[in-house]
Amino acid sequence: xxxxxxxxxxxxxxxxxxxxxxxxxxxxxxxxxxxxxxxxxxxxxxxxxxxxxxxxxxxxxxxxxxxxxxxxxxxxxxxxxxxxxxxxxxxxxxxxxxxxxxxxxxxxxxxxxxxxxxxxxxxxxxxxxxxxxxxxxxxxxxxxxxxxxxxxxxxxxxxxxxxxxxxxxxxxxxxxxxxxxxxxxxxxxxxxxxxxxxxxxxxxxxxxxxxxxxxxxxxxxxxxxxxxxxxxxxxxxxxxxxxxxxxxxxxxxxxxxxxxxxxxxxxxxxxxxxxxxxxxxxxxxxxxxxxxxxxxxxxxxxxxxxxxxxxxxxxxxxxxxxxxxxxxxxxxxxxxxxxxxxxxxxxxxxxxxxxxxxxxxxxxxxxxxxxxxx
Amino acid sequence: xxxxxxxxxxxxxxxxxxxxxxxxxxxxxxxxxxxxxxxxxxxxxxxxxxxxxxxxxxxxxxxxxxxxxxxxxxxxxxxxxxxxxxxxxxxxxxxxxxxxxxxxxxxxxxxxxxxxxxxxxxxxxxxxxxxxxxxxxxxxxxxxxxxxxxxxxxxxxxxxxxxxxxxxxxxxxxxxxxxxxxxxxxxxxxxxxxxxxxxxxxxxxxxxxxxxxxxxxxxxxxxxxxxxxxxxxxxxxxxxxxxxxxxxxxxxxxxxxxxxxxxxxxxxxxxxxxxxxxxxxxxxxxxxxxxxxxxxxxxxxxxxxxxxxxxxxxxxxxxxxxxxxxxxxxxxxxxxxxxxxxxxxxxxxxxxxxxxxxxxxxxxxxxxxxxxxx
Numbered sequence: 001x002x003x004x005x006x007x008x009x010x011x012x013x014x015x016x017x018x019x020x021x022x023x024x025x026x027x028x029x030x031x032x033x034x035x036x037x038x039x040x041x042x043x044x045x046x047x048x049x050x051x052x053x054x055x056x057x058x059x060x061x062x063x064x065x066x067x068x069x070x071x072x073x074x075x076x077x078x079x080x081x082x083x084x085x086x087x088x089x090x091x092x093x094x095x096x097x098x099x100x101x102x103x104x105x106x107x108x109x110x111x112x113x114x115x116x117x118x119x120x121x122x123x124x125x126x127x128x129x130x131x132x133x134x135x136x137x138x139x140x141x142x143x144x145x146x147x148x149x150x151x152x153x154x155x156x157x158x159x160x161x162x163x164x165x166x167x168x169x170x171x172x173x174x175x176x177x178x179x180x181x182x183x184x185x186x187x188x189x190x191x192x193x194x195x196x197x198x199x200x201x202x203x204x205x206x207x208x209x210x211x212x213x214x215x216x217x218x219x220x221x222x223x224x225x226x227x228x229x230x231x232x233x234x235x236x237x238x239x240x241x242x243x244x245x246x247x248x249x250x251x252x253x254x255x256x257x258x259x260x261x262x263x264x265x266x267x268x269x270x271x272x273x274x275x276x277x278x279x280x281x282x283x284x285x286x287x288x289x290x291x292x293x294x295x296x297x298x299x300x301x302x303x304x305x306x307x308x309x310x311x312x313x314x315x316x317x318x319x320x321x322x323x324x325x326x327x328x329x330x331x332x333x334x335x336x337x338x339x340x341x342x343x344x345x346x347x348x349x350x351x352x353x354x355x356x357x358x359x360x361x362x363x364x365x366x367x368x369x370x371x372x373x374x
Numbered sequence: 375x376x377x378x379x380x381x382x383x384x385x386x387x388x389x390x391x392x393x394x395x396x397x398x399x400x401x402x403x404x405x406x407x408x409x410x411x412x413x414x415x416x417x418x419x420x421x422x423x424x425x426x427x428x429x430x431x432x433x434x435x436x437x438x439x440x441x442x443x444x445x446x447x448x449x450x451x452x453x454x455x456x457x458x459x460x461x462x463x464x465x466x467x468x469x470x471x472x473x474x475x476x477x478x479x480x481x482x483x484x485x486x487x488x489x490x491x492x493x494x495x496x497x498x499x500x501x502x503x504x505x506x507x508x509x510x511x512x513x514x515x516x517x518x519x520x521x522x523x524x525x526x527x528x529x530x531x532x533x534x535x536x537x538x539x540x541x542x543x544x545x546x547x548x549x550x551x552x553x554x555x556x557x558x559x560x561x562x563x564x565x566x567x568x569x570x571x572x573x574x575x576x577x578x579x580x581x582x583x584x585x586x587x588x589x590x591x592x593x594x595x596x597x598x599x600x601x602x603x604x605x606x607x608x609x610x611x612x613x614x615x616x617x618x619x620x621x622x623x624x625x626x627x628x629x630x631x632x633x634x635x636x637x638x639x640x641x642x643x644x645x646x647x648x649x650x651x652x653x654x655x656x657x658x659x660x661x662x663x664x665x666x667x668x669x670x671x672x673x674x675x676x677x678x679x680x681x682x683x684x685x686x687x688x689x690x691x692x693x694x695x696x697x698x699x700x701x702x703x704x705x706x707x708x709x710x711x712x713x714x715x716x717x718x719x720x721x722x723x724x725x726x727x728x729x730x731x732x733x734x735x736x737x738x739x740x741x742x743x744x745x746x747x748x
Contacts, residue, residue: 114540125541159533159748166488167499169564174548177563189551190543193567374533 007222010182018055018221018248025224027056027246037064042102047319048095048247056221058231059243063214066240067103074205075099076215076242078110078152079139081132085272087349088250090142091316092218095247097142099218106148108201108215108372111135114154115198118190129155136367138272141359146369152201159374161200164207169196171233180225199230202242214240221246250316253309255288273357276350283310283346284339290331291338302334303341310338310345317348381596384556392429392595392622399598401430401620411438416476421693422469422621430595432605433617437588440614441477448579449473450589450616452484452526455505459512459646461723462624465690466592469621471516473592480522482575482589482746485509488528489572492564503529510741512646515733520743526575533748535574538581543570545607554599573604576616588614595620624690627683629662647731650724657684657720658713664705665712676708677715684712684719691722 005014007021022029030049034057039045041064048054063073077096079089100107113128120128132153139151154161177183177195205213217227227242234241253268268286270279290308292298305311305328318324327344330336379388381395396403404423408431413419415438422428437447451470453463474481487502494502506527513525528535551557551569579587591601601616608615627642642660644653664682666672679685679702692698701718704710 114536118540118544125537155537158536159529162488162532162536163499163529166492166564169567170492170562172563173560174557174563174566175559178559183548185549185552186547188544189546189548189566189570190540192548192563193543196563 008182009222009225012222012249016249021221022056025056025221027058027221027224027244028061030055030057030060030245034061034064037061041067046095046098047321048091048098048316050321051315052248053091053316054095054218054245054247056246057244058224059214059241060216060245062241063216063243066214071214072105073103073214073216073243074105075107076110076201076204076217077107077219078112078201079132079135080112080116081128081135082116083131083134084269085135085138086269087272087316088220088269090138090272091250092220092247093139093142096218097144099216100144100148104148106150106205107144108204109136109139109149109151110198110201111151111153112194112198114158114190115194118188118194125155129153133367136370137360137363138356140363140366140370141356143359144370146366149370150372151370152372154197156371156373160204160207160372161197164200164203165193165196167237168199168203168230168233169193171236172196172229176229176232180228195226195229198226199233202227202230202234203237203239206239212238212240215242217242217244219244219246220249222249251309251312253282253286253288253313255307255309270349272353272360274353276354279349279353280346283342283349287313287342287345289338289342291341292334295337298337299334303331303336303338305331308338308341310341313345314348317345317352382556383596383599386596386623390623395595396430399430399595401432401595401598401618402435404429404431404434404619408435408438411435415441420469420472421695422465422690424695425689426622427465427690428469428592428619428621430620431618432598433588433615434590434619436615437590437617440588445588446479447477447588447590447617448479449481450484450575450578450591451481451593452486452575453506453509453513454486454490455502455509455527456490457505457508458643459509460643461646461690462594462643464512464516464646465624466594466621467513467516470592471518473590474518474522478522480524480579481518482578483510483513483523483525484572484575485525485527486568486572488532488564489568492562492568499529503527507741510744511734511737512730514737514740514744515730517733518744520740523744524746525744526746528571530745530747534578534746535571538574538577539567539570541611542573542577542604542607543567545610546570546603550603550606554602569600569603572600573607576601576604576608577611577613580613586612586614589616591616591618593618593620594623596623625683625686627656627660627662627687629681629683644723646727646734648727650728653723653727654720657716657723661687661716661719663712663716665715669711672711673708676706677710677712679705682712682715684715687719688722691719691726 005016007016035049067073075096077092111132113132116128117123117125136151177192181195183192202215205215224246231241252265254265268282270282288309290304292301311331314324331341379390381390409423449470451466485506487506490502491497491499510525551566555569557566576589579589598620605615626639628639642656644656662683664678666675685705688698705715
């Protein structure tokens with residue numbers, strides 16, 4: 001029997017039952033038929049779709065109906081800036097890049113330096129703003145095209161955001177915000193407005209063009225509540241409701257419970273800035289193994305890839321289905337030892353990070369081309 | 375015995391006991407000694423000081439200490455834009471103009487188109503923004519110098535305002551805002567931030583110059599609670615606490631209770647756009663008379679200027695003490711009839727308004743020079 005689990009934007013605890021979560025959040029499962037509809041337009045399927053890493057949605061069917069009638073849409077996702085970008089953050093960004101390429105649509109990427117400043121007692125606005133720029137480089141490093149990618153660091157674009165946020169805010173009571181965001185009487189008044197600031201990019205493609213353009217938010221499922229208010233308000237302001245496509249969490253390296261998060265598993269979290277040695281050390285030390293206790297037993301009975309963190313992580317990072325299948329079978333049969341499986345993951349991650357880190361350096365010169373400012 | 379009265383930023387009811395109000399609000403009376411200190415710097419006293427129309431303050435003594443040590447200050451006042459500017463609105467502006475001229479200090483004038491949009495269900499942001507520009511013309515018509523007068527229409531300057539408001543907001547809990555502004559769970563989340571947006575101009579002279587410049591707010595006493603939060607937060611952000619100087623209300627034309635307000639006395643309110651005929655009609659019809667029932671009785675016993683609205687209004691608009699004194703005595707002695715007293719007020723107001731309306735037309739071409747935009 002599945003254990004209890006908790007998923008909110010602030011907390012992921014326990015072994016998550018994603019089917020239950022779909023019911024709990026009121027989203028829809030990403031069915032084979034909707035995945036086929038995507039494939040019809042993209043020609044192929046991203047491995048995160050093939051593997052059901054993206055598994056849930058809101059109004060993606062409605063968005064596809066519109067798209068099939070010739071209506072464009074726009075992508076929206078974002079980041080609450082912090083000093084550290086880890087691999088869990090960039091899973092939805094990798095998929096977002098694929099969506100942008102395949103559908104040829106703009107991406108609005110919101111970096112909420114205002115929110116992080118407001119909710120973190122010890123951070124200054126200067127610090128969150130600088131972190132925001134660093135986080136922007138992490139996004140750009142994934143290869144986004146500046147001609148159709150618009151990065152909003154909130155305080156650089158706050159005139160446009162605020163002047164539209166008040167239109168959202170007028171439709172949202174303190175009660176609404178308390179229910180969805182858990183605000184209390186002790187929450188500061190900046191946080192109270194903030195759900196409206198976060199809603200604006202949902203409508204920005206419509207605001208900027210004067211057309212009714214739906215947005216699609218690729219994000220981890222725990223972020224879904226953040227846009228419930230935006231969806232409620234959309235029809236009242238004459239905008240299409242934002243659609244969403246949700247991914248499962250990159251699991252903690254230490255086991256299949258919870259998600260990778262710096263707040264609960266700092267030491268075992270792999271950051272995009274980690275060097276080769278650090279990645280190796282973390283995987284070797286922390287990656288939960290589905291292997292047997294001795295080499296002999298492992299060779300004889302085989303390991304269990306379904307609970308092995310290294311294998312689970314390869315599902316997120318190894319694009320080649322055949323390679324992944326072979327690893328699965330070799331591990332299950334006992335031909336592949338736990339140490340060897342860990343080494344495959346280490347090589348995969350280090351290969352990715354070496355390229356990513358080089359691209360991040362190159363991104364510095366391009367940053368200005370991406371930033372929306374007013 | 376004085377009746378009960380209520381004074382909040384949203385409501386003024388009953389016959390106001392201004393001495394009680396000073397205790398209730400925790401402000402200080404504007405004593406003879408502080409008025410003398412002002413006179414030392416200004417050379418003369420504005421009639422609103424001589425007549426105790428300005429009667430209360432916060433930290434004006436501290437501000438004068440600083441000023442006497444060579445520290446400049448700045449003025450800050452403002453307007454929640456509405457379609458109608460009435461004579462009650464411009465009383466503190468007339469005095470503000472005198473302070474600016476005498477002390478040669480800048481004025482920051484905030485027009486809160488965002489707030490009026492947020493709190494008035496039926497107004498669009500476009501409407502409050504347009505009203506804001508119209509209200510700005512009313513201010514400029516009083517003769518302010520564009521070189522030292524900076525008009526902030528909030529949504530034109532919302533980047534600077536928001537990026538600083540969040541620094542204020544981080545120090546203010548929802549509880550604080552509820553206590554001071556009466557917000558509830560049903561209040562929209564835009565209003566929750568708004569106390570912080572209104573606090574920013576208190577600190578703007580310091581923010582823009584990098585020096586610590588105290589602001590002085592001339593405003594009607596009922597507006598005082600609005601800046602309590604700004605004063606609480608100031609030391610936490612390293613800014614001087616805002617000082618204030620408060621005026622009594624221009625009484626309702628219909629009698630000495632309450633204040634002139636479009637929400638309670640629409641028909642008897644005199645607007646700056648009223649023509650000569652309208653002003654005459656309103657004064658003749660609505661101005662509460664302190665006179666006797668018949669001409670004979672009035673000639674014999676005299677009238678009571680202390681409860682006569684026309685006389686009370688002349689205290690706000692007739693600058694010449696000698697003329698005012700003569701009117702007082704003539705009315706009290708019965709030499710001046712109620713109709714004649716009303717006519718003096720009508721002439722005074724129409725004379726003022728004719729000039730004001732002409733100046734407002736001329737102000738259109740100058741508006742841009744006054745506006746702060748980002």
